[in-house]
Amino acid sequence: MKQIAVITTVYRYLSHAQHMADRFLVGYPHNGEWHRPDMKVVSLYVDQKPPGDQSAQRAQEFGFRVYPTIAEALRCGGDRLAVDAVLIIGEHGDYPRNEKGQILYPRYEFFQQCVEVFEKDGRVVPVYNDKHLSYSFEKAKWMVEASKRLKFPMLAGSSLPVTWRLPDLELPLDCEIESALMVGEGGSDPMDFHALEAMQCMVERRKGGETGVKAVQMIEGDAVWKAGEEGRWSKDMLSSALSRSDTPQGLSLVDGRTQDLVGSGQLPKLVKNPAAYFIDYTDGLQCTLLMLDGALKDFNFAARRRGTKDIVSTQFFLSPVPNVTYSACLVNKIEEMFETGHAPYPVERTLLVSGVLEACLTSRLQDHRRLETPQLSVHYHAPRASQYCRT
Amino acid sequence: MKMTRREWLAAAAAGSLALMPGRRLAGGFGLGAPPPTPSSTEEGSNSPGGRLKIALVTGIMFKYAHSQHFVDRFMEGYGWNGAWHKPPMDLVSLYVDQVGPDDISRERAARFPSLKIYPTIAEALTLGGSKLAVDGVILIGEHGNYPRNEKGQTEYPRYQFFQQIVGVYRSSGRSVPLFSDKHLSWNWDWAKVMYDTSRSMAFPFMAGSSLPVTWRIPSVEMPLGTRLREAMCVGYGGVDSYDFHGLETIQCMVERRQGGESGVKWLQAYRGESFWQAYQDGVWSRDLCEAALCRSHTLTPAREGFNDIFPTLDDMRRIVKDPVAYNYEHTDGLKCTLLLMNGLAQDFNFAARVEDRKEPFSTQMYLPMPPDRTTLANFFSPLVNNVEKMFLTGKPSYPIERTLLTTGLTAAGVESLYRNQARYETPHLSIRYQPTRESTYWRT
Numbered sequence: 001m002k003q004i005a006v007i008t009t010v011y012r013y014l015s016h017a018q019h020m021a022d023r024f025l026v027g028y029p030h031n032g033e034w035h036r037p038d039m040k041v042v043s044l045y046v047d048q049k050p051p052g053d054q055s056a057q058r059a060q061e062f063g064f065r066v067y068p069t070i071a072e073a074l075r076c077g078g079d080r081l082a083v084d085a086v087l088i089i090g091e092h093g094d095y096p097r098n099e100k101g102q103i104l105y106p107r108y109e110f111f112q113q114c115v116e117v118f119e120k121d122g123r124v125v126p127v128y129n130d131k132h133l134s135y136s137f138e139k140a141k142w143m144v145e146a147s148k149r150l151k152f153p154m155l156a157g158s159s160l161p162v163t164w165r166l167p168d169l170e171l172p173l174d175c176e177i178e179s180a181l182m183v184g185e186g187g188s189d190p191m192d193f194h195a196l197e198a199m200q201c202m203v204e205r206r207k208g209g210e211t212g213v214k215a216v217q218m219i220e221g222d223a224v225w226k227a228g229e230e231g232r233w234s235k236d237m238l239s240s241a242l243s244r245s246d247t248p249q250g251l252s253l254v255d256g257r258t259q260d261l262v263g264s265g266q267l268p269k270l271v272k273n274p275a276a277y278f279i280d281y282t283d284g285l286q287c288t289l290l291m292l293d294g295a296l297k298d299f300n301f302a303a304r305r306r307g308t309k310d311i312v313s314t315q316f317f318l319s320p321v322p323n324v325t326y327s328a329c330l331v332n333k334i335e336e337m338f339e340t341g342h343a344p345y346p347v348e349r350t351l352l353v354s355g356v357l358e359a360c361l362t363s364r365l366q367d368h369r370r371l372e373t374p375q376l377s378v379h380y381h382a383p384r385a386s387q388y389c390r391t
Numbered sequence: 392m393k394m395t396r397r398e399w400l401a402a403a404a405a406g407s408l409a410l411m412p413g414r415r416l417a418g419g420f421g422l423g424a425p426p427p428t429p430s431s432t433e434e435g436s437n438s439p440g441g442r443l444k445i446a447l448v449t450g451i452m453f454k455y456a457h458s459q460h461f462v463d464r465f466m467e468g469y470g471w472n473g474a475w476h477k478p479p480m481d482l483v484s485l486y487v488d489q490v491g492p493d494d495i496s497r498e499r500a501a502r503f504p505s506l507k508i509y510p511t512i513a514e515a516l517t518l519g520g521s522k523l524a525v526d527g528v529i530l531i532g533e534h535g536n537y538p539r540n541e542k543g544q545t546e547y548p549r550y551q552f553f554q555q556i557v558g559v560y561r562s563s564g565r566s567v568p569l570f571s572d573k574h575l576s577w578n579w580d581w582a583k584v585m586y587d588t589s590r591s592m593a594f595p596f597m598a599g600s601s602l603p604v605t606w607r608i609p610s611v612e613m614p615l616g617t618r619l620r621e622a623m624c625v626g627y628g629g630v631d632s633y634d635f636h637g638l639e640t641i642q643c644m645v646e647r648r649q650g651g652e653s654g655v656k657w658l659q660a661y662r663g664e665s666f667w668q669a670y671q672d673g674v675w676s677r678d679l680c681e682a683a684l685c686r687s688h689t690l691t692p693a694r695e696g697f698n699d700i701f702p703t704l705d706d707m708r709r710i711v712k713d714p715v716a717y718n719y720e721h722t723d724g725l726k727c728t729l730l731l732m733n734g735l736a737q738d739f740n741f742a743a744r745v746e747d748r749k750e751p752f753s754t755q756m757y758l759p760m761p762p763d764r765t766t767l768a769n770f771f772s773p774l775v776n777n778v779e780k781m782f783l784t785g786k787p788s789y790p791i792e793r794t795l796l797t798t799g800l801t802a803a804g805v806e807s808l809y810r811n812q813a814r815y816e817t818p819h820l821s822i823r824y825q826p827t828r829e830s831t832y833w834r835t
Contacts, residue, residue, distance in 0.1 A: 019698050026700045029685040032742075032753040034701045054696055166757075167834050168610040243470030246765035253766050255495055256454040257463045260475040297766075302473070313473040317608070319688035320764050322698035391609050 009093035108139035124152035137355035161201035163326035176306035212377035348380035450535035460771035523563035527782035566594035603643030654821035660807035792824035
């Protein structure tokens with residue numbers, strides 16, 4: 001039975017650590033049954049213990065120990081690496097924000113300490129890192145390079161790429177994509193990361209595979225509507241994406257009516273501070289993330305394939321709180337890597353998206369100017385098989 | 392024929408017919424009546440430019456009432472197949488039986504001058520003239536202040552509305568397609584009259600819940616001709632209310648089994664302590680109940696501090712208030728059970744035991760339900776879309792016999808509860824029909 005160390009910032013109700021690590025403790029719904037991983041959490045490191053901390057209770061009930069350092073957690077108090085896998089969850093908790101508005105979660109620092117143990121003890125194990133790798137692309141890159149250098153399996157990212165889709169849409173591998181658009185809400189870092197990664201998991205399947213991003217730009221306010229008028233993002237694609245939404249705000253809240261938010265001209269009234277993230281890929285693909293707080297509460301994707309008039313679209317389904325069953329979809333992928341030693345999808349996806357997000361936030365800080373991103377020439381190929389929940 | 396799990400899932404996911412033995416063509420109708428022939432297209436539309444005119448007859452209309460979901464989808468349009476869809480027909484008349492303080496029918500009629508409210512059902516169908524002047528009718532008798540009888544049924548006037556509608560059909564010498572929301576009537580005899588009338592007058596008639604046509608998570612179909620051993624829905628809601636949705640959830644799946652639908656012999660309801668006794672005695676399969684619950688996205692955490700933890704039977708006893716089960720047997724021996732487990736889950740989950748397959752077949756019929764989780768009850772979109780299709784083609788998307796049977800099952804559940812949970816024989820429910828070959832649930 002594989003032994004797992006959990007390294008996290010906080011462990012309290014509805015934190016990522018709680019709902020993800022708990023699934024290793026009490027099981028989770030998967031493929032129509034309650035799946036209980038054949039693994040055991042043996043050690044835990046929590047960086048902060050705010051009110052509501054559950055680490056001691058979980059440790060006592062499930063028979064593991066909470067250690068004061070990451071190294072001790074990985075060695076279970078001994079002198080050698082004593083676990084078979086590491087789950088790093090650096091989300092939630094009281095950490096400073098930088099001038100770009102990013103919360104400085106210590107994911108890189110946690111990861112680095114794990115790598116130190118691997119190097120000192122001469123053994124490596126698979127590592128999952130929740131959400132983006134780091135607020136800094138440089139640090140993120142170091143993390144991925146460390147996993148390559150030391151040859152350990154690494155997985156990261158959001159649950160959006162692996163959750164249910166309504167409808168069950170997957171773009172065919174090697175299709176030609178002209179452009180893609182994602183619409184969501186929830187503000188910068190964290191929710192934009194989820195949205196960007198959901199878009200990336202769709203477009204990475206295009207012909208030629210992923211070859212990286214050459215430039216990004218983030219704009220805000222009225223400039224977003226103006227860019228729409230100028231055709232910089234496609235109203236048809238936004239319309240298609242929004243046709244998948246179950247949560248239009250405004251008049252739907254007032255009296256339940258359905259709304260063609262694009263056609264009705266309601267969007268500018270509903271969205272006080274829109275944001276558009278433009279991503280220009282090296283191979284010419286153009287993607288746009290629109291964060292339209294006030295217009296909707298879900299995440300919807302649209303793409304136009306080259307040579308077709310039709311737009312395809314889907315909703316990335318975030319199932320309700322408290323079950324947040326979408327995180328079970330993600331935990332299943334983590335478990336798969338822990339079990340097989342093989343990451344079901346490339347960590348380069350998350351590396352690229354981490355860098356895209358950071359570059360977009362830099363663009364915002366620098367008067368919304370377009371930034372060339374030579375550092376983001378990240379190459380990889382999407383897995384052949386679909387990885388999201390569909391059975 | 393044995394299938395591996397992978398093959399079976401592939402067939403289910405594709406809605407594939409090819410792998411399953413014993414399938415039959417759809418199109419047979421039960422009770423010896425011939426399938427209806429469309430009349431509206433034969434007789435010609437009264438509408439200029441060929442656009443159909445539609446009337447909607449309802450008990451009441453307020454925010455999130457069924458009538459609001461229908462009216463707004465016709466007037467405003469709705470998201471469909473990845474685009475904004477405006478039905479290619481015009482909702483031109485409304486009859487609203489009760490106008491409460493939160494009525495929105497007046498606001499809708501004021502905002503859309505093409506939509507007129509008439510004081511009687513007859514006038515809504517004749518547009519104030521003397522003869523039927525619409526090409527399709529929608530009947531929604533849900534919500535509103537109507538009497539409740541001693542069995543706990545709300546006596547929504549669907550039958551009375553229906554009679555007035557067919558009265559206009561008769562006096563006009565012309566019938567048009569009719570959609571009736573939810574079960575046909577709280578009263579089985581009346582439901583049967585509605586069905587028989589639609590057959591004798593040969594108009595396309597469709598009815599039922601949105602559960603059979605909404606998203607499924609996962610998006611799977613019961614392969615046609617499947618050999619089923621047992622089926623179950625775990626849902627929530629009340630008797631003579633959401634029980635109907637749960638029964639339609641089961642029926643839209645089991646009607647695809649080998650041989651098609653043959654009707655139901657008896658039903659027994661369980662409530663309260665006898666529910667738990669029956670659960671323990673294995674009256675229904677515990678495995679199927681658990682499989683269905685594993686498809687839920689709204690399991691009440693059985694322990695404080697955990698967000699998603701599977702309940703033990705003791706947990707369920709503590710969490711579920713007033714559990715209700717309808718356990719029934721089809722004429723061909725298939726046993727089905729609807730469990731209403733209020734407090735434990737707030738979604739509709741289906742599970743079935745399939746012959747030669749180890750794991751249960753299961754899915755959730757997903758309702759994006761406002762106001763907590765969404766702002767739109769978009770499960771009405773596929774329902775409205777199927778109604779539109781019937782109006783355009785004169786052909787119901789799925790057989791009315793499904794809803795005739797589930798109407799009878801709902802009434803039988805009420806009856807069994809009323810008779811102290813006694814087994815209730817249902818010879819009147821020997822309803823035979825074949826499912827549609829094509830899947831009609833939302834998946835695009």
